[in-house]
Amino acid sequence: MFIINCPFCGEREQSEFKAGGEAHIVRPKQPTELSDDQWAEYLFMRKNIKGVQLERWNHAHGCRKWFNMVRDTSNDEIKAVYKMGEKPPIE
Amino acid sequence: MTKNLRVKTGKAIDETYRISFKFNGSTYYGFKGDTLSSALLANDIHLVGRSFKYHRPRGIMTSGSEEPNAIVQLHDNSSRTEPNVRATEVEIYEGLEASSQNCWPSVKFDIGGINNFLSPLLPAGFYYKTFMWPASFWEKYEYFIRRSAGLGKSPTEPDPDFYEHKYIHCDVLVIGSGISGIMAAKTAAKNGFKTLLVDEKPNLGGSTIYQNSDYFKINNQTSSSWLEKEINEIKKLKNLEIKTRTSVAAYHGYNFLLARQNLTDHLPIELRKDKTRHKLLKIRAKKVITATGSIERPMIFDNNDRPGILLSSAIKRYADFFGVACGEKNILFTNNDTAYETAISLIQKGINIEAVIDNREEIESKLLYEVEKNNIKIFKGYTVTNTFGYKRINKISIKQLSKDGQKVIGPKIDLPCDCLGVSGGWTPAVHLFTQSGGRLKFREEDQVFIPNIYPSDQLSIGSCNGEFTLDEILINTPKSLKDYLNIKNTEYDNLEVLSSTNKSKRNIWLLPTDKVLGKTKSFVDYQNDATAKDIKLALREGFRSIEHVKRYTTTGMGTDQGKLGNMHALGIISETAGAKMGELGTTTFRPPYTPLTFGTIVGRNVGEYFDIFRKTPIHDWHVKNKAEFENVGQWKRAWYYPKENENMHQAVQRESKAARESAGILDASTLGKIDIQGTDASEFLNRVYTNAWSKLAIGKCRYGLMLNEDGMVYDDGVTTRLGDNHYIMTTTTGGAANVMGKLEDYLQTEWPELDVYLTSVTDHFVTVSVCGPNSKKIVSEVIPDLDFSDENFPHMSFKNTKIGKINCRVMRISFTGEQSYEINVQANYGKSVWEKCMEAGKDYNITPYGTETMHLLRAEKGFIIVGQDTDATMTPIDLQMDWIVSKKKYDFIGKRSLYRSDTIREDRKQLVGLLTDNPDEVLEEGAQIVADINKSPIEMLGHVTSSYYSPNLKKSIALGVVKGGKNMMGQKLIIPMEKKNINVTVADPVFLDKDNERLNA
Incomplete structure (x- = not known):
């Protein structure tokens, strides 16, 4: 079970958090102008990387804030957390 | 008359305290400190169970948690009965009752023993192969297979004991209290680390605590007395907490570990009352030092499973620690020096040794010389080829090994015995290390897997790290600790150590015999009756992956998870398939390390605490009025209110008729309520609902449908505009939390520019819904100050008002198709308002109805229930609800998906x-x-x-x-x-x- 460093609250147990899938998938500003394929790309396609992945997490049983995480999915190492709207702090 | 095999008092035993216990119905005696296995052995009982498949007689094989054979059922026919308990771990107490498992009618005469003679017909994968056809017969086969298989009986009455969960945080967790664990715990605690030391046994000290021989000394004292002083010292340390009878079950990522602390299993039953039986410790440690030791390997030869065959280290422990001789005519069989340590202990205790059989030919060993001095015959370069005796070993055959160890040569020699101690070297107990994600490496010299890459802040020390001799441990442990804990020195830096073990070993995974393999029974997994022959068969049939061979032969799949035999299975596969051990890898060790009871896992979350449930403030009234309840999400909702002998159908028919003909009343408090405020609240609703919201007048209500981005219906409910920038949204009962989460997600991540604030107010309000043709008369009586005329208060509108001094919000909205008013008041006043409505409705036969009637009424009207009439594949168009999808709005959640090629x-x-x-x-x-x-x-x-x-x-x-x-x-x-x-x-x-x-x- 991870210990997650919420950017707003500090280190807490994983059981307080909810995972929200891949990060940095921006909702298109003008969905109506997209083709089916372009919309499907936003809607369905996820990278599901084995290795370093950028993820959304929510401190659901805490401050309820969403934030992003850099996590290595192969060994569960959390390399960094950062706020929504910020750029990933490491490659 | 059973014999008494008690020798000089063992370290653990209090001979002044005699305890009687029952095994298979007969009464025996042991002493305080005995385990069930040591007490049975003292009574000359080896035969304790039957094997799983062939029902072969099996005896006690080990003295610890790795025991595959001696698993017993405790306390038959009581709520405390427990199957699959290792006799080697049960501490005896007055009144203990244990019995053999997996045998009928008795362990001495077991009908299933016929399987042993049918065994040529029961190869690996037998069940898979035989009961496949015809498939429709499986149900019939299953009945018989289940009757003859299965280990033990589960209790049929509720568990009378308490269990608890506890969180523990520490700087350093030390697992295992052998010599290296004690050194680690003392060093950590003395250097300011808040330390926790756990051990699965009731005592500290591991195997060194009974190493009394002059061949192993520390600072000129026997290693046992040196360690005893250390233990006495650490007990005084303030920074150190010690928990015995505590077995670490699982080692997860981020140094999160689960351990079971056993608090009462060693007490007589009458002393257990009102005490917690097991505690599940949830440990979060900054650093973990694993000192879990190692498990002695058996050896794989024909008929290596008879009662009376034990690990040599177990024989030593029974003699030194418990003061019990496992036999009177002992033979030891080894490929390394360990058996000589056992021999020396037995000599010290005056226990007879007939001979030692050693695979090795040339051995320079001080320990061996000591044994030879005592006129004990040592057969060097020999192997055991067969054993005899059905319920107890009585003879072995030995032959000389060829130079390459692949064949036996020379004449056969028969040696009578009643106990055979086997040592095939040691396997580091790396189970917890690998559970944590650690990666192993294979050490060729002595054919062991040892920790290589640590996945978290942890350290393995002692024999679980592949350091098997006293000098290695005492030299390496202080070094490792200094590095790991980042300290300058330890008090163990200059120890004077005498260690006499010769490290040579002649490892042969499957020992040769003069018989063809097909005619042998060389057990690799004792509990599941998997033999070397079975593993070779699996390979011949094309299985290659170790994980596949494991499942096909069931090797390592018993309750002991193959703690003894897994390495041999790997070795045999490696030799047969010509693959390197290191490349083959091991099977996955999964938690728990030793079985946990269900009680330990659930802790206090039993009965009404199993899953939390939510009650509305009117709940007591529903109970008093005999409502049946339905679970909706976490809520208990009144389902229907049966009168006299009504069944559900009759009650629902009556309730729904009353609601349509006069008046019905429903507790709708469970519906989700979200208070939405902010200058962009209307725009926000436009984006989350399919229909338009900007033009909704203050004081009006509107039904809304919410989609997912994929266009599928997610939730629905009525939202009311309370003010310019103020709405109250209702959601379905089950969807409330998810809707709240989804709305917050969009606000925080997609539309942070919107000025909108969300507050969940589900619990703050009670909602009393009165419906039916007479509802208006009833609510008018309850709220006399409010003008309920259709002109002032039409359908789909809202009024802020008061009942006496109580603020209330009344919505005229309907889920039943009847004229209907929903009165919302602060939760504390809910029940009184409900009762007022009941009183006012008396003359109109106001009828409380539950969720079932609500469902019926809305179905008559064709209103959907999200989650019942929809699943995650229904769009509003599929629901024929095109009318609610705004054509004008540029965008809303899910809009684009409504005209994907699939959705049209x-x-x-x-x-x-x-x-x-x-x-x-x-x-x-x-x-x-x-x-x-x-x-x-x-x-x-x-x-x-x-x-x-x-x-x-x-x-x-x-x-x-x-x-x-x-x-x-x-x-x-x-x-x-x-x-x-x-x-x-x-x-x-x-x-x-x-x-x-x-x-x-």
Whole structure:
């Protein structure tokens, strides 16, 4: 079970958090102008990387804030957390 | 008359304290400190169980948690009965009752023993191969297989004991209290680390605590007395907490570990009352030092499973620690020096040793010389080829090994014995290390897997790290600790150590015999009866992956998880397949390390605490009025209120008739309520609902449908505009938390520019819903100050008002199709308002109704229930709710998906009404809908989602989803049921009051 460093609250147990899938998938500003394929790309396609992945997490049983995480999915190492709207702090 | 094999007092035993216990119905005696196995051995009992598949007689093989054979059932026929308990771990107490498992009628005469003679017919994968055909017979086979298999009996009465969970945080967790663990705990605690030391045994000290021989000394004292002083010192350390009888079950990522602390299992039953039996410790440690030691390996030879065959280290422990001789004519069989340590202990205790058989030919060992000095015959370069004796070993055959160790040569020698101690070297107990994600490496010299890459802040020390001799441990442990804890020195830096073990070993995974392999029974996994022959068969049949061989042969899949034999299985596979051990890898060690009881896992979360549930403030009234309850999400909702002898159908028919004919009252407090405020609140609603919100006037209510981005219906509910920038949204009962989360997600991540604030107020309000033609009269009486005229208070509007001094919000909205008022008050006043409504409605036969009637009433009106009439594949268009999808709005969640190529298909499943040809026939919800019963295979067009008998329409009504249903109005379809086919006609889903006359009346 991870210990997650919420950017707003500090280190807490994983059981307080909810995972929200891949990060940095921006909702298109003008969905109506997209083709089916372009919309499907936003809607369905996820990278599901084995290795370093950028993820959304929510401190659901805490401050309820969403934030992003850099996590290595192969060994569960959390390399960094950062706020929504910020750029990933490491490659 | 049983013999007494007690020798000089063992370290653990208090001979002044005699304890009687029962095994298989007979009474025996042991002493305080005995385990069940040491007490049985002292009574000369080896035979304790039967093996799983062949029902071969089996005896005690080890002295610890790795025991594969001596698993017993405790306390037959009581609520405390427990199967699969290792006799080697049970501490005896007055009144203990244990019995053998997996045998009938008795362990001495077991009918299943016939399987042993049928064994040529029971190869690896026998069950898979034999009971496959014909497939339809499986149910019949299963009955017999289950009866003859299975380990032990589960209790049939509730568990009388308490269990608890506890969180522990520490700087350093030390697992294992052998010599290296003690050194680690003391060093950590003395250097300011808050330290926790756990050990699965009741005492500290591991195997060194009974190493009394002059061949192993520390600072000129026997290693046991040196360690004893250390233990006495650490008990005084303030920074150190020690927990014995505590077995670490699982080691997860981020140094999160689960351990079971056993608090009462060693106490007589009458002393356990009101005490916690097991504690599940949830440990979060900054650093973990694993000192779990190692497990002695058996050796794989023909008939290596007879009662009386033990690990040599177990024989030593029984002699030194418990003061018990495992036999009177002992033979030791070894490929390394360990057996000589055992021999020296037995000599010290005056226990007879007939001979030592050693695989090795040339051995320079001080320990061996000491044994030889005592005139004990040592057969060097020999192996055991067979053993004899059914219920107890009585003879072994030995032969000389060829130079390459692949064959036996020379004449056969028979040696009588009653106990055979086996040592095949040691296997580091790396289970917890690998559970944590650690990676192993294979050390060729002595053929062991040892920790290589640590996945978290942890360290392995001692023999679990592959350091098997006293000098290695005492030299390496202080070094490792200094590095790991980042300290300058330890008090162990200059120890003077005498260690006499010769490290040579002659490892042969499968020992040769003069028989062909097919005629041998060389057990690799004792508990699951997997033999070397089975593993070779699996390889011949094409299995290559170690994980596949494991499952096919069931090697390592017993309750002991193959702690003894897994390495041999790997070795045999490696030799047979010509693959390197290091490349083969190991099977995955999974938690728990030793079995946990269900009680430990659930802790206090039993009975009403199993899953938390939510009650509305009116709950007590429902209970008092004999409501039956339904679980909706976490809520307990009143389902129906049976009167006298009514069944559910009768109650629901009465309730729904009353609601339509006069007045009904429903506790709707469980609906989700979200308070929405901010200057962008209207824009926000525009984006999250399919319909338009900007023009909704203050004081008006509107029904909204919420989609997912994929266009599928997610939730629905009525939202009311309370002010310019203030709305209150209602959601479904089950969807409330998810809707709140979804809205927050969009606000925080997609539209942070919107000025909107969300607050969940579900629990803050009680909602009393009064419906029916007389509802207006009733609420007028309850709230006399409010003008309820249709002009002032039309359908879909809202009023802020007061009942006496109580603020309340009244919405005129309806889920039943009847004129209906929802009174919202602060939760504390809920029950009194409900009671006021009941009082005011007396003259109108106001009838409380539950969720079942609510469902029936809304179905009559064709209102959907999200999650019942929809699943995650229904769009609003599929629901024939095109009217609620705004064409004008540029965007809302899910809009783009409503015209994807898939969502515009005409033949999607669409919601329709269904009327049975026979109006009294009620369909089953979930039943399949077809058009052509003769087509093969029959095409399933959809299924029934809601179905009721409507007392108001006096006919059966149903909703269902049907492929292309929108264009099938009036068409005949068939619902095929088990015994008959039911004919239905596709109809409008609104069965009652299509023109909303009742609503607006």
